[in-house]
Amino acid sequence: MSKTVLITGASGGIGKELANRFVKDRYNMVLVARSEGKLEELAKEYREGYGVQVTVYAKDVSLPGVAEEIASDLKKKGITVDYLVNNAGFGLYGEFLETQLEQEMNMIDVNIKALTIMTKVFLPDMVKRCRGGVMNVASVGAFYPGPLMSVYFATKAYVLSFTEALENELSGTAVTVTALCPGPTATDFTSRAELGSSKLYKSGVMKVEEVADEAYRDFLRGKTLIVPGTVHRFITSLPRLLPRKVMARLIRERTARVEQ
Template sequence: MKKTVLITGASGGIGYVLAYRFAEAGYRLVLVARSSDKLQQLARELKDTYRASCMTVTKDLGVESEIAALHKELLEQEIEVDVLVNNAGFGLYGEFVETDLEQELNMIDLNVCSLTMLTKLFVPAMVRKGTGGVLNVASVAAFQPGPLMAVYYATKAYVLSFSEALENELKGTGVTVTALCPGPTQTGFSDRANLGTSKLFKSGAMDVRKVADIGYNGFLQGKSVVIPGAQYRLLTLLIRFMPRKLVTSIVRSIQGKA
């Protein structure tokens, strides 16, 4: 029987590429995002390329009732999720006193609450079966405070901390948990976050396919944390030995306007 992977934020970026990787590996896919047209197009591509079985679900995962409805729908169709990919999320650039509160609360709902609720709903069944996996898309932002994106960095710190703790709790159950922590990546993220004027993305970004491939392979290997790019692995190591205020000042400089 084919295994099933549920991918949130599948209509673009890392989630889009991961859908291709899981389809190539023979998984049945449940693709979730807000954009119905983009999901339908992706499903057609995967069916044409890999003859993949794809179910598309249009939901706003920043809304708790939508998450509950997704879970109920899969239960009613007797679809068991073997792998959960929590990829949906967005950022917001700007000084906290000037950024929009509603957008930031929506960001917390999607980046933190949605990821937590989906994991709570789908992981217990994996544990009962003795097999499964969770791939949470965090960020190198998780390793330090992020002036000019204060709330976003904080949400990703949560994702990393939550993933590492859950990975420890689930040892011996047959269920793995991996946190993928990419640096700047060539997706639509920078546009959504209004990062067009920031030095962070103007200095270069990794190819999304490379990032997704590294994350996918790390997940298959059962790694708890995957950081694509040697420069970012070195960065996350160095900041452990640097004064926190210095780290924060450096991040502020990097994220300033070009």
């Protein structure tokens, strides 16, 4: 029997690339994102190209009751979610005193609240069935403070800590929990977070296909932590070697915009 994966933020970027890899292995898909047009286009491609079942929800997972609504509808349709990929998220660039509170609270709702609720809703059934896995998309920014992106880095620190704690709680079950911590990646995230002119992104990014390849392989192997790219794995080791104030200064220098 084919397994089913649910992916949030599935209409582009890492979410879409992960979906491409699951569907090539004939997983049935549940695609969630706000862009109905992009989701329907992707669903048509998957159904016609791979003959899999694709269910689409053009919804904002950060809104109250949406996760429960999706779970209820899937149950009515007899669809069991074997794997959950919490990919929906976005970033915000700027000094905290200058950024908009509404945008920051929206980011917290998407990056933290929605991820937590989706996990709460779908994880219990996986444990009952003694199979399944959850991938939470964090960031290399989860490992250190992030001046000029302070709230974003903090949300990803939550995701990493939450995931590692769940992994411990679920030891002894057959359910895996994974934190994917990509570094700078060539996706629409860069433009939404207004990071395109930062030194961090000018210095080079990973191709989204490379990130998805490593993430997909290691997730199905049951790894708890995935940091794609040798350079990024090295960077995540720096907080163990340097004082956090030094890390904050280094990150600010790399995140600062390059003058045009």
